[in-house]
Amino acid sequence: MIDIAAGGVAGSVTVSISSWWGTFRPTGMYGRPADVVKVRPAPWLRSAPMKPTRSYAPEMTRQLLMEAALDLFAERGFRETSIQDVVERAGLTKGAFYHHFRTKEDALRILHDAFLDLVTVEQDRALAEFSSPTEQLWHVTSAITQICIEYQKHVRVFYRERHGLSGDVRVAVLAKRRVFTKRFQDIVARGIAAGEFSVGPDADVAALGVLGTCIWAYQWYRPDGRRRPEEIADQLGRMALLSVGVGPDRIRAIARSAGPGDPG
Numbered sequence: 001m002i003d004i005a006a007g008g009v010a011g012s013v014t015v016s017i018s019s020w021w022g023t024f025r026p027t028g029m030y031g032r033p034a035d036v037v038k039v040r041p042a043p044w045l046r047s048a049p050m051k052p053t054r055s056y057a058p059e060m061t062r063q064l065l066m067e068a069a070l071d072l073f074a075e076r077g078f079r080e081t082s083i084q085d086v087v088e089r090a091g092l093t094k095g096a097f098y099h100h101f102r103t104k105e106d107a108l109r110i111l112h113d114a115f116l117d118l119v120t121v122e123q124d125r126a127l128a129e130f131s132s133p134t135e136q137l138w139h140v141t142s143a144i145t146q147i148c149i150e151y152q153k154h155v156r157v158f159y160r161e162r163h164g165l166s167g168d169v170r171v172a173v174l175a176k177r178r179v180f181t182k183r184f185q186d187i188v189a190r191g192i193a194a195g196e197f198s199v200g201p202d203a204d205v206a207a208l209g210v211l212g213t214c215i216w217a218y219q220w221y222r223p224d225g226r227r228r229p230e231e232i233a234d235q236l237g238r239m240a241l242l243s244v245g246v247g248p249d250r251i252r253a254i255a256r257s258a259g260p261g262d263p264g
Contacts, residue, residue, distance in 0.1 A: 062100050064090040069107040074153040078108055078164035108157070108164045109173065115151075115158045116176045119144055123183050133191030134246055138254050140187065141214050142237035148218040149229040155218040184211050191244060198245035210240045 068089035072081040083104050087097050101107055122143040126136045148155045165173055188207040191197035199206035214236055221232065234255065241251045 058100075061092060061096050064092060065097055065100060066107060066110065069104075070111060070153055070157065073108065073111070073157045073161055073164075078104070078157075078161040105164060105166065105169065108161060109169050111154060111157050112162070112165065112173045113176075115154055116173070116180060118147060120176075120180055120183075122147070123180070127183075127187075132196065133187050133194055134196045134241060134250065135254060136187050137191065137210070137244070138237045138241055138251075140184065141210060141240040142233040144211075145214040145217050145236045146229050146233040148215050149221045149232060152218045152221065155215070159215070181208070181211065188244060196246065199243075206244055210243055213239065 065086060068086045069081070072085055072089060076085075081104070083094060083097055086104070086107070087094055090096075123140055126139040126143070130136050130139060162170070162173070185204050185207040188197060188199065188210070189203050192199060192203055197206075217232060217236065221229070227235075238251050238255060241254070242248075
């Protein structure tokens with residue numbers, strides 16, 4: 001279990017073990033109905049924002065500020081959002097903001113780091129629990145798809161607002177993004193080397209195409225649509241394997257192993 005908690009006046013992100021986002025993964029995504037990872041981000045990384053209260057305890061204040069910043073960065077953009085906008089949305093003061101953050105960029109950095117830490121943990125899990133590149137690719141793509149569907153605002157800010165980061169912070173965040181992407185590409189490269197995948201002349205193009213398809217779900221998914229997030233994650237996981245040349249029988253076997261409720 002994973003806990004990504006924001007700590008420190010500057011808003012550093014640490015990763016430890018706990019429960020994040022409630023029960024995030026659909027039953028059986030990783031093979032056994034009981035094997036469900038519970039994920040709890042820092043409280044501001046939630047689907048539904050908290051309702052402001054009159055409590056000014058530090059943890060509550062920080063939560064309200066982060067929720068307000070997330071909403072506004074997603075709605076207006078980082079540059080178009082002022083600190084005054086954030087504190088007004090949170091129902092707090094600039095003094096409260098500067099107690100927790102040095103700058104508006106601190107809040108943006110926390111959002112970027114939290115998302116990167118989450119998807120990296122999913123990569124770690126897939127690599128640790130599954131030996132074949134085919135299984136690894138299935139589980140990584142399914143998990144990333146569902147994250148991007150269920151937390152659209154967070155993903156929108158992550159991919160649209162990177163221009164708001166500067167200096168060493170930008171360098172560090174972009175380096176983490178490259179590591180995440182490279183590890184995804186490495187799964188495809190290992191699948192080719194093992195004879196499990198056939199992708200044409202450029203493995204990196206294939207990997208980036210698969211990754212982009214999963215991530216782009218945050219743009220088009222609608223909560224009132226015909227399919228639940230876990231169904232879409234299942235379908236895009238299957239499509240990912242088809243796109244790298246995995247046969248239908250192998251795909252059905254992997255999907256069935258994900259547990260009851262997944263169509264064969």
